[in-house]
Each structure stands twice: as C-alpha cells, then as structure tokens.
Amino acid sequence: MTGTPEPSVRDTPTPPVPPDTSTGTRLPSTLVRHGFSVLVPLLLPVGKAFSLARSTYAACRRVLRRRTPHEERIARLQTTVRRLAGERAGPLCTGTKEWQSVSVPREHSYKRRARPVGLGLDAILELDTERRVIRVEPGVTMGRLVRHLVRRGWTLPVVPELEALTVGGLTMGFGIETSSHRHGLFADTVESYEVLLGTGEVVRASATEHTDLFHALPWSMGSLGFVLAVELRIVPAAAWVEVRYHPVADLSDMCRDITRLADRADGPAFVEGFVYGPDEGVVVTGEFTDRPTGRQNRVCRWNKPWFHAYARDCARAGGRVEYVPLRQYYHRHSRSLFWAGELLVPFGNHPLFRLPFGWLMCPSIEFLKLIDTDRRRRHTVAQEALVPARHLEGLVRHCHEVFEVDKLWICPARLTRREPPGLVGPGPDVAPGQGMLFMDVAVIHDVPGPVRRGEPWDQREATRRFEAWVGGHDGFQAPYVLSELTREEYRAMFDCRLYDRVRHAYGGEGVFVDAYEKITSGWAMAPGK
Structure with a gap:
C-alpha cells in the first residue's frame, strides 16, 4: 500500500539502523528489574503531589478560558498559523511537551526542531x-x-x-x-x-x-x-458492567476463544485478553447491565489488586462472574498503567503495600516520563500492533521469541474499509463499507529476557524484527510506540495515497511535520545523519 512519496520538510536519506551500543551490565539489569523501588518513599508522595498540582492548575486554566469563547480563541490561532506559515522557518507542531504525551519518547524527537504552537x-x-x-x-x-x-x-x-x-x-x-x-x-x-x-x-x-x-x-x-x-x-449508558473471566487451556485455545467471541454478531459488548506465558492466559468479557445481580467489585479502589493480576487469579480459580460500576470498568487499568506499575514498584500489588499505600499508585504518565531515563527505556519493551485475526497466534509467539516477554494484552478491533481509504484499513479485498476483524497485541512496559538475565540486548534490532513481521502479515504498528521503520517501509505498511493528496491539497506540505517524522525513533533525524 504505497503512494507517491512526498519530499520531507527535513528530508535526508534514511541510514541503516545502527546497532544499539547499550551493554548488558548488571547495573541497568538491576535498575530495570527493581524499577525505582529504592526511591519509593520519595517518588510516590512527590508523584501524588505532582498529579494534584497539575490537575489543580488545569482546572484553573479551564475556568479562566471560559471567559473567552471558542470562536475567539480559534481566530487567534488562525492569525498565529498564518504568520508562522508565511515565515517558512520550519514546520509547526502542537505545543504539547514530550513528557505530556503518552507516546514513547524518541532520542531525536521532531519537537526539538519544529516550532510549537500552544493550542x-x-x-x-x-x-x-x-x-x-x-x-x-x-x-x-x-x-x-x-x-x-x-x-x-x-x-x-x-x-x-x-x-x-x-x-x-x-x-x-x-x-x-x-x-x-x-x-x-x-x-x-x-x-x-x-x-x-x-x-x-x-x-x-x-x-x-x-x-x-x-x-x-x-x-x-x-x-x-x-x-x-x-x-x-x-x-x-448503563450503570454497571457484568464482567466474566474465562480461563483458557493454552495459547491456541485463547486465540480461538477471543476470536470467536469478538466475531459473533450477538457477542459480548467488551472483549480483551491477557497472556501471562506460553500456556497461561484469560479472556475477559463484559456486558452492560442496569443493576448487579451478584458479586460486586469496585476495581478502582486504592486497596484493590491491579486488574491484570486479579484477572489472572480469577482464571486460576476456574473463572468468575461479577459486577463492576461502569466508570470503574472503563478505567480499570489506570491504577497500574497495565504492567508499568510493576517496573516502578515491583511489590506494589502485594496486600502489605496496597492496604496502607495503594492510594499513592499510580503516578501520572507525565510524572513517570519526567523521571524516566533513556538508558532505562532502552532496557524495556513497549510495542503494539494490529494484525488480521488469523495472524493472532503467530504474532503472540513472535513477541515471545523476539522480546522474550511473557505478559501481553490482546484487544479485538474491527477495521472498516472507507471510501476513499485512509492510512489504515482492511485492504482492497474487503468491499467499501465492510469490516474485517483485527487483533491488537501489546507489550506494555515489560523487561526482555536478556535484560533480566544481565545479557546484552539490542532494542533496535528487536524492534526491526517485530516491525518486519507485522508488515509482512498485513498489520499496522501503533503510532505512539518506538518505530525503526524506514520511510519506504512506513509507506509500504500504511496506505499513503489519500494522505499525500490531502496534505498537498489542503496546504499541509511544508507547514506541519510529516506523519512519518512523528513516528520514527528519530535516528534518521539525528544531527549529522
């Protein structure tokens, strides 16, 4: 799926991906394995104070902005964009700081070269x-x-x-x-x-x-x-969600069950899966309901176990049915940020920590990115991709092989072919207006096997292998994760034909940073490259 390449705002030949020079010393292995646990008495209270200060500041700003109508603020932005675009001094991007977004930080981020516009x-x-x-x-x-x-x-x-x-x-x-x-x-x-x-x-x-x-x-x-x-x-909206935990015998069983449940016309309203190892997993489903008729579980309370760990316990117990308040179901992963909480506080889900200190978890994404380091990020994995449902088991096994991680999150999604087709869709074999079931597989801040063993690990090489597998099986890499795709590989994975036409027709060329430059790891954009 390719289109006519557009010259980049800062177009340079994409060099071969260099080897990761990080070593397999015991120091980064220990830092990754134990997170910031030695600093927990300091970091968690500071993180909570940071979150409260940020939310208070944001609320005050919203109150002040209410005095200015939306249309008046837009008129000011129009004036700013016209002025900056006319100067032709570099492409524009939003004024959001790197640490304020959920995207994985890039070594040479486009934000360090583009001109920010505060919206x-x-x-x-x-x-x-x-x-x-x-x-x-x-x-x-x-x-x-x-x-x-x-x-x-x-x-x-x-x-x-x-x-x-x-x-x-x-x-x-x-x-x-x-x-x-x-x-x-x-x-x-x-x-x-x-x-x-x-x-x-x-x-x-x-x-x-x-x-x-x-x-x-x-x-x-x-x-x-x-x-x-x-x-x-x-x-x-209904007030509650009836949540069911379905244990599975092995990976093949899980892939078959989650595909069957997601593909049924009368299937559950919510479907997700957790993989804990080659032979352990659970499928979690949910249905809207107005009133609970059984066990109730307010999963977001500070003293409750992290949801991914609780789902594992339910599967080991043979399954369970319970009722969760709607908003708490929606935000069930916020307290642990999936598995990221384990990197920060490895013992954070233990009852002896949860009961007295669970209210401190989890620090905001902004705070975690502020205190994180490049070296530590190079020794963890955060990757995610959508592939056709028929390739689900293959991608899960590939993640186990390439990253040597056990924990994965799976979420089914139906992609519909639009007319004209955009960057992402099921491809020309599907008629316009029709959908195709894909599966999202995510490795969310886990530690690869070599790092756990104190051995060298090349993050770039592992990422390249992951991207090659996804692209070779009609999949799409999530745009927020670390990407080592070359420009040509990006344009082969995503259908850029409509994107190119629209970017030219609506005046985006030379004014806004190109999509590829936003997702790349930044190596090709590094000074001197």
Whole structure:
C-alpha cells in the first residue's frame, strides 16, 4: 500500500539502523528489574503531589478560558498559523511537551526542531442528546469526558482505558478499546472535525463535507492540520458492567476463544485478553447491565489488586462472574498503567503495600516520563500492533521469541474499509463499507529476557524484527510506540495515497511535520545523519 512519496520538510536519506551500543551490565539489569523501588518513599508522595498540582492548575486554566469563547480563541490561532506559515522557518507542531504525551519518547524527537504552537483547547463545548453527539476540544481527557457523560446517562461507544488519554491524541493516533470489535477504533466514532489548515482556513470535515480530509485524518498524527474541535457519537449508558473471566487451556485455545467471541454478531459488548506465558492466559468479557445481580467489585479502589493480576487469579480459580460500576470498568487499568506499575514498584500489588499505600499508585504518565531515563527505556519493551485475526497466534509467539516477554494484552478491533481509504484499513479485498476483524497485541512496559538475565540486548534490532513481521502479515504498528521503520517501509505498511493528496491539497506540505517524522525513533533525524 504505497503512494507517491512526498519530499520531507527535513528530508535526508534514511541510514541503516545502527546497532544499539547499550551493554548488558548488571547495573541497568538491576535498575530495570527493581524499577525505582529504592526511591519509593520519595517518588510516590512527590508523584501524588505532582498529579494534584497539575490537575489543580488545569482546572484553573479551564475556568479562566471560559471567559473567552471558542470562536475567539480559534481566530487567534488562525492569525498565529498564518504568520508562522508565511515565515517558512520550519514546520509547526502542537505545543504539547514530550513528557505530556503518552507516546514513547524518541532520542531525536521532531519537537526539538519544529516550532510549537500552544493550542490550549480542552473544553467540553456542547452535548446534543437529540443528535446523540458531544462536541469537545482536542485536549479533553477520557477521565473528564466519561465523568461528564456518565453523570448524564450517556457514554461513548469506544472509551480507551487510561484516563489521561486525550480526544485529539486518540483521533489522530491509535484509540483502541475492548468495544472496538463492535464499533471500530476511536476515530470511527467521530461525526465531524473542525480543522485549522496550513493556509489559516478553518474547515469542517465529515462524511458529507471535505470527505477526503475526513478519511485522511485518522492516524495522521496532526500532520494535516490542527484539530480544533471534534463531534463524537454518544450512546445511552448503563450503570454497571457484568464482567466474566474465562480461563483458557493454552495459547491456541485463547486465540480461538477471543476470536470467536469478538466475531459473533450477538457477542459480548467488551472483549480483551491477557497472556501471562506460553500456556497461561484469560479472556475477559463484559456486558452492560442496569443493576448487579451478584458479586460486586469496585476495581478502582486504592486497596484493590491491579486488574491484570486479579484477572489472572480469577482464571486460576476456574473463572468468575461479577459486577463492576461502569466508570470503574472503563478505567480499570489506570491504577497500574497495565504492567508499568510493576517496573516502578515491583511489590506494589502485594496486600502489605496496597492496604496502607495503594492510594499513592499510580503516578501520572507525565510524572513517570519526567523521571524516566533513556538508558532505562532502552532496557524495556513497549510495542503494539494490529494484525488480521488469523495472524493472532503467530504474532503472540513472535513477541515471545523476539522480546522474550511473557505478559501481553490482546484487544479485538474491527477495521472498516472507507471510501476513499485512509492510512489504515482492511485492504482492497474487503468491499467499501465492510469490516474485517483485527487483533491488537501489546507489550506494555515489560523487561526482555536478556535484560533480566544481565545479557546484552539490542532494542533496535528487536524492534526491526517485530516491525518486519507485522508488515509482512498485513498489520499496522501503533503510532505512539518506538518505530525503526524506514520511510519506504512506513509507506509500504500504511496506505499513503489519500494522505499525500490531502496534505498537498489542503496546504499541509511544508507547514506541519510529516506523519512519518512523528513516528520514527528519530535516528534518521539525528544531527549529522
């Protein structure tokens, strides 16, 4: 799936990926294995104070911004973009700092060369229950949006699990959740975008207006324009989710069960899977319900076990059925950030820690990125990709082989072929308007086997092997993770034909950073490369 290559804003030949010079000494092995546990008495209280200070600051800013209407703030941004674009002094990007996003940091990030534009757009603008849409600015987080909707009896068809994720990041990036087998990715729930183009013009893109731009925006990473507002579909909300934990005998059994459940027309509303090793896993399903008729579990309480570990215990016990409040189900992974909490506090899920100190977990993603180091990141794995469901078992086994990790998260998603097709879709074999079941497989901040053993490990080489497998099996690498794809490999994995046309037609070339330059590890963009 290729298109005509567009000259890069800072186009340089992509060199071969150099070997990772990191060594397998005991020091990084110990740091990765034990995280920051020696600093827990300091870091966790500071992290909690940091989160409270950030949330208080954000709330105060929102109060002050209410005095300025959305349209007036947009007019100021138009003036800024026209001025900066006219100067031609370099491409533009949002003013979000690297540590404020969930993307894996790059060694030579594009943000260090591009010119940032502070958008300051994080307001909930309008709830229209007659049209069943909510209009929000791109900086609104999932935590705020879900709280606002559920209180009024509504929710979103797709709610990615972490509260800190923003509407803008989810529509322009990945956006997958355990209801994606029914509703697609987060961007598939968008009714319309309000976009500031490189020309300074503001347009509305929907299925009936500027349809080419509408279909090109998902996964474009803000390279076609600045999103100013998004209309999202909403659906009636139930108060509870009936959660079932299904034990599986082995990996083949798990892949078969999760595919069967996700592909059924009358299947459960929510489906996810956890792999804990070659022969251990669990499939977790959920259904909306208005009232519990059995065991209740408020999984987000500070003293509760981390959800991924609790699901494992339920599987070992032969399965379980229980009822979880809706908002707590949505954000069930926020306290541990999937497995990232184990790297910070290896004993954080132990009852002797949880009961007195569980309220300190987990520090915000922003804080964790501020205290993290390049050396430590080079000794952990954070990778994620979508592949057709028929390749699920193969990808899981490939992750076990390449990264030598045990813990994986699996989430089914149905990708629909759009017309015209955007960057991501099921391919030409599927008719326009029809969908195809994919599986998302994620390695979320785990430690590879060689690092655990104190041996050398080449992160770049392992990433290259992972990307080659995904690309060779009609898959798509998530845009927020570390990528070593060359520009040619990126354009082979993603269908760039519509993207290229839209970027040229709507004035994005030379004004906004190209999508490839946003996802690459940055080696090709390094000074002197």
